[in-house]
Amino acid sequence: MSTHETAPSTPERVRVGLVGAGGIATVAHLPTLKSLESRVEVVGITDLDPHRVRQVAEEWGIPGRYDSVDELLSSATPDLLIVCTPPSAHRDAVIKGLRSGAWVWCEKPPVLSLAEYDEIQAEETSGGPYASFVVQHRFGSGAATLKQQVQDGDLGRPLVAMCNTLWFRPHSYYEVPWRGRWDTEGGGPAMGHGIHQMDLLLEILGDWSEVTAKAEALDRDVETEDVSFAIVRFENGALASVVNSVLSPRETSYLRFDFQDATVELEHLYGYDNSSWTWTPAEHRAQGDDERRRVMESWLPAEDVPSSHKQQLSELLDAMTAGVRPRASGHDGRRTLEFISALYQSAETGRTIRREDLANEGIYYTGMHDSNFIYGSSRLAEASPSSTKPSH
Known part of the structure; x- marks a missing residue:
């Protein structure tokens, strides 16, 4: 008997297929599915590595082990397909799932370009199936x-915000062949790391109107950036700074929102609960310790729901039952990808990019990067033998 053997199948449970048997599948998705086994059953898994498929399937009690997405979809007929592959494989797997009639939940980043995102949306039908994407940080009680x-x-009124993803990934992290490349990862920390915090920023403040950004590869041996900075204006008039880094030894994920009457802060790393949030009333809103405490307590969440894959998947299952579009899909999912596209376009062109200027054609629609722009050029020049100064 498997350590993670699932409960017997019932007609009410959603049949789930898993594409990808790597770390994110075993660390995040399979434990989440196990915690919701009264609502779901995992009927099949596929990966490019057959040995890995057998290993994970045996450990988690998954009956179907398949060599391809096509075989998984035709043989196991899942109601929900969860995509846990490297980013370059997202588009094809998601589209195949939708065409089979399955709803899809795909890991971040959604896809490598706005063009690919629109291809996916074109496959959706009213009432489902829909494709949604993993951005679990907006699914906690603090954010709600x-x-x-x-x-x-x-x-x-919201006035000022900060959104910092200050993480650390050593040089060895980029020894994995698909990391740090435009054609396989779609970008650097803006796409693969800071996307969670940026999505939460947009969840709270709404649509952005313009972005001015800088990005560079300062230390890691990558094609993409390893750090980016952006100044963002929102349609509601608020201004925000956004930093994404994989060069920061003391890691933190930090968001701050300054309103007319309060400052709200969130500091965590890879997930939060209510203890990660702080509401601080402005002086004019509360005088004295007792009043400040009363006002702060009135603002706190009524329940403590951590940000998690479980909370997002629960809402997705509810949407499937109701036949309605889930959050983190459609326009709601495209908005963050649009922001990242504008960030790269601004960094590479030196221009402020307005949201209405985003086109449905061209370099930053079909990709995130102009190949004529070289990240890390100053670092590479310093490392080149020809740039070494002669001794005197």
């Missing part, structure tokens, strides 16, 4: 509470 407070105007 703050979003409602912003909509209700409880904290006053």
